[in-house]
Amino acid sequence: xxxxxxxxxxxxxxxxxxxxxxxxxxxxxxxxxxxxxxxxxxxxxxxxxxxxxxxxxxxxxxxxxxxxxxxxxxxxxxxxxxxxxxxxxxxxxxxxxxxxxxxxxxxxxxxxxxxxxxxxxxxxxxxxxxxxxxxxxxxxxxxxxxxxxxxxxxxxxxxxxxxxxxxxxxxxxxxxxxxxxxxxxxxxxxxxxxxxxxxxxxxxxxxxxxxxxxxxxxxxxxxxxxxxxxxxxxxxxxxxxxxxxxxxxxxxxxxxxxxxxxxxxxxxxxxxxxxxxxxxxxxxxxxxxxxxxxxxxxxxxxxxxxxxxxxxxxxxxxxxxxxxxxxxxxxxxxxxxxxxxxxxxxxxxxxxxxxxxxxxxxxxxxxxxxxxxxx
Numbered sequence: 483x484x485x486x487x488x489x490x491x492x493x494x495x496x497x498x499x500x501x502x503x504x505x506x507x508x509x510x511x512x513x514x515x516x517x518x519x520x521x522x523x524x525x526x527x528x529x530x531x532x533x534x535x536x537x538x539x540x541x542x543x544x545x546x547x548x549x550x551x552x553x554x555x556x557x558x559x560x561x562x563x564x565x566x567x568x569x570x571x572x573x574x575x576x577x578x579x580x581x582x583x584x585x586x587x588x589x590x591x592x593x594x595x596x597x598x599x600x601x602x603x604x605x606x607x608x609x610x611x612x613x614x615x616x617x618x619x620x621x622x623x624x625x626x627x628x629x630x631x632x633x634x635x636x637x638x639x640x641x642x643x644x645x646x647x648x649x650x651x652x653x654x655x656x657x658x659x660x661x662x663x664x665x666x667x668x669x670x671x672x673x674x675x676x677x678x679x680x681x682x683x684x685x686x687x688x689x690x691x692x693x694x695x696x697x698x699x700x701x702x703x704x705x706x707x708x709x710x711x712x713x714x715x716x717x718x719x720x721x722x723x724x725x726x727x728x729x730x731x732x733x734x735x736x737x738x739x740x741x742x743x744x745x746x747x748x749x750x751x752x753x754x755x756x757x758x759x760x761x762x763x764x765x766x767x768x769x770x771x772x773x774x775x776x777x778x779x780x781x782x783x784x785x786x787x788x789x790x791x792x793x794x795x796x797x798x799x800x801x802x803x804x805x806x807x808x809x810x811x812x813x814x815x816x817x818x819x820x821x822x823x824x825x826x827x828x829x830x831x832x833x834x835x836x837x838x839x840x841x842x843x844x845x846x847x848x849x850x851x852x853x854x855x856x857x
Contacts, residue, residue, distance in 0.1 A: 484688070490534055490681055494526075497549060504548060505561045512546045513855045515539075516562055517601070518555050518571035518589065525572045525603040527680035528625060531842045534684070538843045545855050556588070563592075568853035570599040570623070579614045586618045597853045599623060601674070605761030606642035607785065609634055609671075613662040621852040622667070623674035626763050626787040631671075635663030640712060643784075644758055647803065648712040656712065672849055673788040675842065678768040678833055682741075686772035687833045691826075692749055694774065700731040700816055702751035702775060704738065713760060720757035723805050727812060748773040752822060753799075753815060755779075755808070763787060771797070771829040776815060776822045778808070788845055789836045797829035 496502040498521075506514050517529050532539070532547055539545045550560050552573065569589055573582060589598060599621035600611065607628050615622065628634065628643065638646035640656035649656040677683065686692075703724035707717040724735040734747050748754060754770035755778045762785055770777040771791070781800040782792035794800045799811055815822050836842070850856045 484685075486534055487681060487685060490530065493533055493549070497551060501554075503550065503554070503561055506548060506564070507540075507546050509546070512540060512544045513567040514565065515545050515547045515853070515855060516566045516569045516593075516596075517547065517549045518552050518569060519549050520552055520572040520574060520603070524605070524677075525601070527677055528572070528601055528603040528623075528675060530681060530684075531675050531679040532846075534679075535840060535843050538840055539846075542843055543847075543850055543856055545850065552585075555592075556585075566593045566596045568597045568599065568855055569593060570601050570849075570853075572601045572603055575604050582611060582614055583618075586615070590618070597621075599849060599853055605759060605763075606644065607761060608638075608642045608661055609663065609667075610641065610661045612667050613664050616664040616667050616670070619670060620854075621672055621849055622670045623672045623849060625674050625676045626761070626785050627671065627673050629784055629786050631663075631668055634661070636660065642761075644716075644761070645712050648716045651804070652712065652715045654712055654715070670852065672852075673786050674849075676763050676768075676787050676791075677765050678771075678789075678791065679837075679842065683768050683772050684837050686745075687830065687837050691830050691834070692772075692774040694749065697750050697752045697775075698732060699734050699747060699751040701727055701733045701735075701753045701755055701778075701812055702748055702770075703733060703735040703755040704744070704747075705735065705757060706738070709760075717757060720755070720805065723808050724755060727809065731812070731816075745769060745773060748775045751775040752819075753778055753812060755812075757805075767791075767798075768833070771826075771833060774826045774830060776825050777829065778811060778815075780805070789833070789841070791829065791832060793828075795825070797825060797832060799825065 519529050536547045539547055554560050573585055597620045598618055600615050600619050602624040637658045637660040639649040641659045645656055705717055705721040707714050727733050748769055754775040756764050756766040758780055767777055777798040779798055780803045792798055801808055
């Protein structure tokens with residue numbers, strides 16, 4: 483395990499278990515960036531690369547980074563009363579506009595000269611907080627965005643593009659929702675890191691490609707279905723398609739297992755079917771890529787993410803959103819081990835090189851510029 487990963491685990495131990503927060507360094511020439519964070523696994527994945535590369539940010543840009551849990555900030559228990567140059571902050575998914583503005587005003591009151599950026603870690607692609615935050619933030623970072631920005635500000639059935647598609651597909655009649663996309667907001671919008679940039683996955687991607695002479699599982703497809711109505715209908719359809727393959731193929735699709743067992747199964751799987759969740763991008767997408775299992779997933783061509791990883795026929799196999807071609811593509815790629823190997827190596831190699839070369843630091847320069855943290 484690398485020293486950098488060990489520093490992340492020590493960082494989490496100090497903050498999450500021991501409630502110890504490190505003061506900024508005494509280097510008066512460095513800018514100070516404070517990340518106010520949510521506590522769950524998904525938001526932590528978004529801030530992981532900033533902490534992981536903290537020494538690189540300091541060396542390359544003269545920016546010191548510290549993390550402050552949102553709960554600690556709201557309680558006023560932290561050592562960052564001195565000048566902070568910029569604040570990147572996360573919040574929960576369910577805040578009302580008034581509650582969100584209250585958080586922003588508390589941050590601005592604590593550091594009135596600091597520029598602000600919002601870190602949107604949410605699963606869906608919508609920008610539900612754009613209108614509320616536009617007057618306050620200099621940047622808005624989201625882990626994946628719709629490629630066609632003109633799609634924002636348009637009404638949907640339900641509150642996301644996925645709700646809209648599956649509500650229409652299953653005739654669920656969800657109420658129409660429209661989140662405003664303010665003038666000028668596009669200039670603040672940035673595509674940020676996704677699930678691949680988390681502790682347990684980066685360890686896998688920095689290692690060797692997981693070669694295996696044979697893989698016993700044809701299709702890995704463990705799918706939970708419990709959730710809101712549109713989600714349950716979508717996931718049940720995906721599970722039904724998986725179950726239909728069972729009679730003639732070795733399919734792993736029943737029940738839940740631990741993460742370690744899940745990854746062990748993927749290392750023994752030729753193909754991994756990863757349907758959408760509440761958003762398009764899922765942990766399983768990168769777990770498949772990290773274990774050498776070829777990812778089959780509903781077409782992702784409408785999305786932008788950083789780093790870009792969803793290249794049809796090169797790093798994953800796109801499926802029709804109604805899954806009508808799932809069986810055909812399963813059979814096609816099971817019969818072509820060399821093609822599977824090519825796609826699996828492409829996907830792994832892309833992320834292996836990205837992390838090995840530390841390209842996240844360079845990719846973060848637009849964010850730093852918008853926060854006036856670069857020379």
